[in-house]
Each structure stands twice: as C-alpha cells, then as structure tokens.
Amino acid sequence: xxxxxxxxxxxxxxxxxxxxxxxxxxxxxxxxxxxxxxxxxxxxxxxxxxxxxxxxxxxxxxxxxxxxxxxxxxxxxxxxxxxxxxxxxxxxxxxxxxxxxxxxxxxxxxxxxxxxxxxxxxxxxxxxxxxxxxxxxxxxxxxxxxxxxxxxxxxxxxxxxxxxxxxxxxxxxxxxxxxxxxxxxxxxxxxxxxxxxxxxxxxxxxxxxxxxxxxxxxxxxxxxxxxxxxxxxxxxxxxxxxxxxxxxxxxxxxxxxxxxxxxxxxxxxxxxxxxxxxxxxxxxxxxxxxxxxxxxxxxxxxxxxxxxxxxxxxxxxxxxxxxxxxxxxxxxxxxxxxxxxxxxxxxxxxxxxxxxxxxxxxxxxxxxxxxxxxxxxxxxxxxxxxxxxxxxxxxxxxxxxxxxxxx
Numbered sequence: 001x002x003x004x005x006x007x008x009x010x011x012x013x014x015x016x017x018x019x020x021x022x023x024x025x026x027x028x029x030x031x032x033x034x035x036x037x038x039x040x041x042x043x044x045x046x047x048x049x050x051x052x053x054x055x056x057x058x059x060x061x062x063x064x065x066x067x068x069x070x071x072x073x074x075x076x077x078x079x080x081x082x083x084x085x086x087x088x089x090x091x092x093x094x095x096x097x098x099x100x101x102x103x104x105x106x107x108x109x110x111x112x113x114x115x116x117x118x119x120x121x122x123x124x125x126x127x128x129x130x131x132x133x134x135x136x137x138x139x140x141x142x143x144x145x146x147x148x149x150x151x152x153x154x155x156x157x158x159x160x161x162x163x164x165x166x167x168x169x170x171x172x173x174x175x176x177x178x179x180x181x182x183x184x185x186x187x188x189x190x191x192x193x194x195x196x197x198x199x200x201x202x203x204x205x206x207x208x209x210x211x212x213x214x215x216x217x218x219x220x221x222x223x224x225x226x227x228x229x230x231x232x233x234x235x236x237x238x239x240x241x242x243x244x245x246x247x248x249x250x251x252x253x254x255x256x257x258x259x260x261x262x263x264x265x266x267x268x269x270x271x272x273x274x275x276x277x278x279x280x281x282x283x284x285x286x287x288x289x290x291x292x293x294x295x296x297x298x299x300x301x302x303x304x305x306x307x308x309x310x311x312x313x314x315x316x317x318x319x320x321x322x323x324x325x326x327x328x329x330x331x332x333x334x335x336x337x338x339x340x341x342x343x344x345x346x347x348x349x350x351x352x353x354x355x356x357x358x359x360x361x362x363x364x365x366x367x368x369x370x371x372x373x374x375x376x377x378x379x380x381x382x383x384x385x386x387x388x389x390x391x392x393x394x395x396x397x398x399x400x401x402x403x404x405x406x407x
Contacts, residue, residue: 002034004321005102007079007089007258009040009063010048011307012290012314013108014380018393019318020106021070025390031326038067039075039091039100044131048110049307050374051134052168052343054175058375060131061382069386075100079109082261084283104285104321107258107272108314111291111305114252120229125247128168137248144245145179151232152243154184159226160251161192162200163342166209168248170345173217188218189242192251193225201340202357205350212347253305255292262286267294269305276332278317279324287324289317297335301355307378309335312397319395337400341370351403360403369401377401 006017017038024031045066047059067074077093088101113129115121126137144153154176158169169190176186190197190213197220198209213220221236226247228235234242255270262283264273271294273281278295280286289295290310295303303309312335320330340352349366352359361369377398381388 002103002325003101004034004036004104004106004325005089005100006036006038006106006108006318007040008108008110008256008290009038009042009045009074010108010110010290011310011378012110012293012317013038013040013106014045014063014066015311015314015393016106016108016287016289016318016321017067017072018070018380018389019315019395020322021072021318022390022393023319023322025070027322027326027328031322034322034325035073036071037073037075037100038063039077039079039089041076041078043074043076045380046131047374047378048130049378051128051131052164052171053374054138054171056131056134056138061380065382065384066380066389069384070389079258082107082258084262084286087285102285104287104325106278106287106289106317106321107262107280107292108289108310108317109256109258109292111253111255111269113249114254115249116251118226118229120231121226121247121249124229124231125249127249128164137246140246141176141179145181145183148180148183150245152245154180155187155189155242155244156246156248157189157191157226157234157242157244158248158250159191160249161190161194161197161220161222162250163198163340165190165192165248165250166198166213167343167345168250169218170212170216170343170347174346186217188216189221189244190218191221191224191226191236193223193237195223197222198342201342201352204359205340205342205352205357208350208359208362209342209344212344212350215347216345253291255305259288259292267302269294276334277320277324277330278313278333279320285324287317287321289313295333297333297338301338308339311378312395315393316395318393331395335397339400339403341366341373341401343367343370343374351401353400353403369403373401
C-alpha cells in the first residue's frame with residue numbers, strides 16, 4: 001500500500017485530498033493500492049475567510065462529511081515535524097506522539113497571523129485568524145455588552161489596515177451597535193503603520209475604501225503603530241493612549257512554521273518554492289499548496305495567500321501527486337486572471353480586476369458578488385454525494401466571479 005499524506009484541511013488541504021481521490025477514481029485499477037490520508041489539528045474544514053463576519057453558524061464543516069464519501073482517511077493530530085529523508089511526519093495526538101509515513105506528501109498547512117512581541121498582546125489581544133479565535137472575540141464582546149460599565153467597553157481597536165483588517169473594521173460598528181443596544185456608543189478605530197489604508201489595493205480602490213470606512217463610522221489612524229496592549233487601553237507609537245477594551249490584531253501573515261523544516265530557501269513570508277506542478281523544488285516526493293507555497297501563477301506573479309489561489313493549488317497538487325507517484329502525466333498550474341472582492345460592511349463591497357486592482361464594481365452590486373463567493377463559490381458540496389465531491393475536485397479553473405455593473 002502506498003500512502004499519499006496531506007497535511008492540512010483548509011482550502012488547499014481539503015482540495016488536495018479531494019483532488020487526489022478524484023485522480024485515483026479516474027485511474028481505476030491502475031491506482032489500486034494507493035491510500036490517501038489527511039492529517040489536521042481539528043476534524044473540520046473551516047471557511048476561514050468569513051471569520052470577520054458576525055454570524056459564523058455555517059463556517060465550520062465536519063471533515064467526515066467531505067472525506068468519508070470519497071475514501072480519504074483522516075487523522076486528527078498536530079504535525080510537529082517533517083523528515084524528508086525518512087519520508088515521515090511526527091504528530092501529536094491526544095497527548096501522544098506518533099510517526100506517520102508517506103510515499104508522497106502534500107504540505108498544505110496554511111498560514112497564521114503574525115503576533116509580534118508587543119507587551120500585553122498575547123494576554124489581551126484577539127484575532128479573526130481562526131474560527132476558534134473569532135469565537136473567542138465574539139464571547140468577549142458578549143461579555144462587554146453585559147458589562148457596559150467596563151472602561152472602553154464599546155471601543156475596538158483593529159490593528160492592520162490590509163484586507164482582513166478593513167473587512168473586520170467595517171463589520172464591527174453595526175455589530176457593536178446591536179450588542180450594546182444604546183447602552184454605550186460604539187467606536188471602531190483602524191490603526192496601521194502605513195500612510196494609507198489598503199496599501200495593497202492600489203489607487204483605484206483606495207477612495208472607495210476610505211469612503212466606506214467613513215460611512216461606516218470607522219475612525220482611521222495611519223502612520224502609527226501599537227507599542228503596548230493592556231486590559232483596558234492601547235498605547236500607540238505616537239505616545240497616545242486609547243481607552244479600549246478590545247484589540248483585534250490583523251497585521252501580517254506568515255506560512256506555517258513547518259516549512260522551515262524542509263531543506264530549501266523560503267521567501268519573505270516563509271513559503272516554499274514550488275514548480276509549475278506544485279512540487280517543492282529540490283525535495284523529492286514533497287508537494288506544497290496554498291499559503292505554504294510560493295507558486296508562479298503566470299509569467300510575472302507569484303501566488304498570494306488567499307482562497308482564490310489556495311483552492312486551485314490544492315486541486316492541482318492532488319491531481320499531480322498521484323501522477324508523480326504512479327509516473328503519469330501531470331498538469332501545470334496557470335491562473336490567467338486575478339480579482340479582489342473586498343467586503344465593506346453596510347457600505348457594500350469593492351470588486352477589482354487585475355494585479356493593478358482596477359475597480360469594476362462597488363456598493364450593492366459588488367456586495368452581491370461577495371455574498372456569492374462567501375456563501376457558495378468557496379464551499380465544497382455539502383450533500384455528502386461522492387460524485388459531486390469528486391466532480392468539484394477537477395483540476396480545472398473556475399471562471400472569474402460575475403463582475404456585475406454599476407450602471
């Protein structure tokens with residue numbers, strides 16, 4: 001029995017496992033004796049990009065509903081080490097250590113928010129990086145709403161005015177208004193060390209974002225950082241102290257530290273270099289997909305840490321890892337388009353196309369596209385139907401989301 005081991009169950013990990021299962025199904029008896037095993041810390045596939053939203057009720061999907069129908073084994077454990085010479089991983093499971101061998105490995109362990117050594121951040125900071133982190137934030141806000149007399153109860157400081165920070169800040173004013181129900185005036189402050197918000201969004205989208213933040217009642221403080229976090233206050237690099245009972249850290253992402261265990265040079269985000277087939281360069285039998293991999297999307301651009309790239313990378317990695325194992329043809333990943341659809345809360349959304357992010361839709365039109373993406377497009381089939389799951393895992397590119405029109 002040959003084992004293909006997939007580490008991770010996020011957008012890349014899930015689709016790598018399903019993609020490999022689809023390829024085995026296509027090959028029939030030619031793939032007899034190949035077993036796919038996924039290993040992840042939790043028995044869920046989380047719709048991570050929705051963690052900024054208020055309602056997370058349908059954002060956590062049990063993995064057994066997705067993997068069991070297609071014959072993929074799943075181990076709930078945290079991978080702590082990778083030995084590419086021995087071709088095995090070490091994992092921690094229920095307080096015990098176990099070693100899991102592989103013939104081929106797909107590393108799709110994702111990324112995590114960077115929490116710098118800011119005094120008090122570890123103790124008093126929150127994030128929306130994970131489902132559990134988003135739930136902790138929700139529980140904290142519920143506690144404040146029940147005790148509005150707490151200093152700074154209605155004030156939230158969001159640190160990092162990138163995409164996640166903007167979406168989180170835009171969601172919070174209405175959320176706080178509903179929670180506090182008039183007992184405290186809510187205040188949301190978006191802080192970033194850059195001179196402008198949405199530094200990656202370009203000149204075309206920035207005015208739309210700035211207007212939306214203003215319309216949503218978000219106060220913006222740029223050119224300033226956070227130097228300390230306390231239980232009821234935030235100290236800024238300017239020396240100002242902001243009374244706030246909540247700090248949400250959205251500043252910076254880095255690939256899972258497992259990438260450092262492979263004998264290659266990582267990029268500035270800690271990602272592995274991979275070829276057009278998602279094979280880790282210079283490391284036999286190892287593929288990488290999603291946020292741990294720096295893939296060439298076209299002739300000029302590397303992949304970005306997003307489900308937009310993670311999902312197809314996973315499907316192609318799953319297809320190719322079986323091809324590599326069985327010495328069969330593989331398929332090169334190329335994605336000829338790039339879009340960004342940024343949720344702006346009650347102010348709608350902004351939809352941009354191209355790497356220079358030219359705005360093509362805003363307001364309610366873009367918001368409808370964002371809703372389709374967040375609630376339909378990025379979800380796997382949820383019926384438990386084997387054929388539907390395998391069909392969705394084809395190594396084909398989706399067309400770009402509908403762009404709508406403001407006319």
